[in-house]
Amino acid sequence: MSALFLYQKGIIMKEFNPNRYAIISEKNPREIVMLRGKGCRWRRCRFCDYHLDCSTDEKANFALNQEQLQKVTGIYKKLEVINSGSFVDLDESTLERIAQICLEKEIRQVHFECHWQHRGKIRDFRKRFAALDIELKIKTGVETFNKLFRESYLDKGIDAEDPAELAEYFDEVCLLQGIPGQSAQSMEQDIETGLSFFERVCVNIMQENLKPIKPDPAVIAIFTERLYPKYCDNQRVDILMENTAFGVGGVVEHAE
Ligand code: SF4
Numbered sequence: 645m646s647a648l649f650l651y652q653k654g655i656i657m658k659e660f661n662p663n664r665y666a667i668i669s670e671k672n673p674r675e676i677v678m679l680r681g682k683g684c685r686w687r688r689c690r691f692c693d694y695h696l697d698c699s700t701d702e703k704a705n706f707a708l709n710q711e712q713l714q715k716v717t718g719i720y721k722k723l724e725v726i727n728s729g730s731f732v733d734l735d736e737s738t739l740e741r742i743a744q745i746c747l748e749k750e751i752r753q754v755h756f757e758c759h760w761q762h763r764g765k766i767r768d769f770r771k772r773f774a775a776l777d778i779e780l781k782i783k784t785g786v787e788t789f790n791k792l793f794r795e796s797y798l799d800k801g802i803d804a805e806d807p808a809e810l811a812e813y814f815d816e817v818c819l820l821q822g823i824p825g826q827s828a829q830s831m832e833q834d835i836e837t838g839l840s841f842f843e844r845v846c847v848n849i850m851q852e853n854l855k856p857i858k859p860d861p862a863v864i865a866i867f868t869e870r871l872y873p874k875y876c877d878n879q880r881v882d883i884l885m886e887n888t889a890f891g892v893g894g895v896v897e898h899a900e
Contacts, residue, residue, distance in 0.1 A: 662697075664708075665715040666891025671879050672844065674722035674755070678892040679709040679738060684729035686759055686801045689787075691820060691850065691857035697728040702735040709738040718749025726892070731756040731782075732765050746778050755781040755816070760802040763813040781843070783816040789837045793825060798857065807841040815843050821871075822850040822864040823857055831863075831871055839880060846882040847875070 664678040682705070683698025699705050716723060725742060727734055746754060754773065758766060770780045787798055789807050794800045798820070804810050810817070817838050821831045838845035849867065850859040868885075875881045887893055 662893050663888075664712045664892055667719060668724075668890055671882060672722070673720040674724050674753075675716050675719060676724040676726065676890050676892055677709075677712045677716065679712060679725060679727045679734060680705045681727045681729055681733035681735065681738070683733060684759065685733070686729075686761060688799045688801060689785075689855075690797070690799050691787075691823065691853075691855050693853045693855055695728045698733070702737070705735055706737045706741075709734070710741055713738075713741050713745050716745050716749060716751070718751050721749075721751050722753045722755075723751050724755040726757055730758040730762045731769060732758070732762045743773065743776055743778070746773075747776060752777065753779045753781060755783055757783050757785070758814070760784060760800075760804065760810070760813075766813050781815040782813065783818060783844075783846070784810065784814040785818040785820070786810060786838075787818065787820040788826075788830070788834050790830065790834070797825065807837050811841040816846065817842050817844075818846045818848055820848050820850060821867055822859050824860040824863065826860070826863045828866050828870045831867060832874075835871070835875060835881065839878075844880050844882070846884065848884045848887070851887050 662678065666676050668674050668676055678697075680697060680699060682700055682702070684695035687695045723742075723746065725731070731739070742754065745751070756769075766782055770782075773780050785800070786794070786802060786807075787800055788794045791802075791805065794802065802810070819834050819838060821834070835845055835847065849864060850857070852859055872883060872885075876883060884890065
């Protein structure tokens with residue numbers, strides 16, 4: 645699960661109406677949809693309020709998701725699906741619709757997100773789509789491979805000891821960078837570990853929201869000066885300096 649921070653400090657949301665469909669033309673070109681499910685079941689990460697984009701109303705979720713999925717054209721034959729949680733949090737009608745759209749538009753690869761706690765569901769989910777000749781790429785937000793930092797500070801909920809254990813289940817990882825306690829060396833080490841064990845790495849630079857962990861401007865400056873130039877042309881590394889860099893998310897309407 646990517647850390648896509650939806651709410652901004654000091655802003656009380658009256659309506660959240662983000663862009664939910666975009667085309668990513670650079671690096672692993674694909675279409676991306678930000679769908680809505682019943683919400684992340686972990687909800688404890690101390691840097692994330694992404695899980696607020698959820699509803700227990702399955703019909704309303706499906707209606708919203710259907711509207712976005714109708715925009716998918718299959719232009720690059722690849723689709724990324726993100727939602728505030730894991731694929732297990734999407735309703736069955738939405739999953740059916742995704743599969744249907746893929747068949748209609750000849751999309752052969754779909755990326756989904758999944759938290760570590762749902763790793764046991766991944767194998768059958770892959771099989772379900774493989775039966776339709778659709779390959780799944782499963783992404784997880786590990787944020788950092790430093791377990792002590794990750795679990796004692798971020799409260800990420802991943803008890804895996806090493807990256808190989810994660811790589812048994814996941815194809816891609818998200819990293820969270822630009823927070824207190826990180827250095828050029830620790831951030832580079834995380835990116836290199838990600839590249840060694842996974843197909844793709846997505847670096848999310850921390851943006852302020854209502855949660856306790858705040859961005860560290862000095863760490864972000866280090867990333868910008870030393871790491872961004874090193875990885876910006878790496879086709880296996882996505883870097884989101886802003887949480888809307890993929891063209892989805894963000895705050896459209898707010899008050900106060
Ligand atoms: S697992 Fe953590 S980062 Fe992902 S949506 Fe849930 S609270 Fe947010």
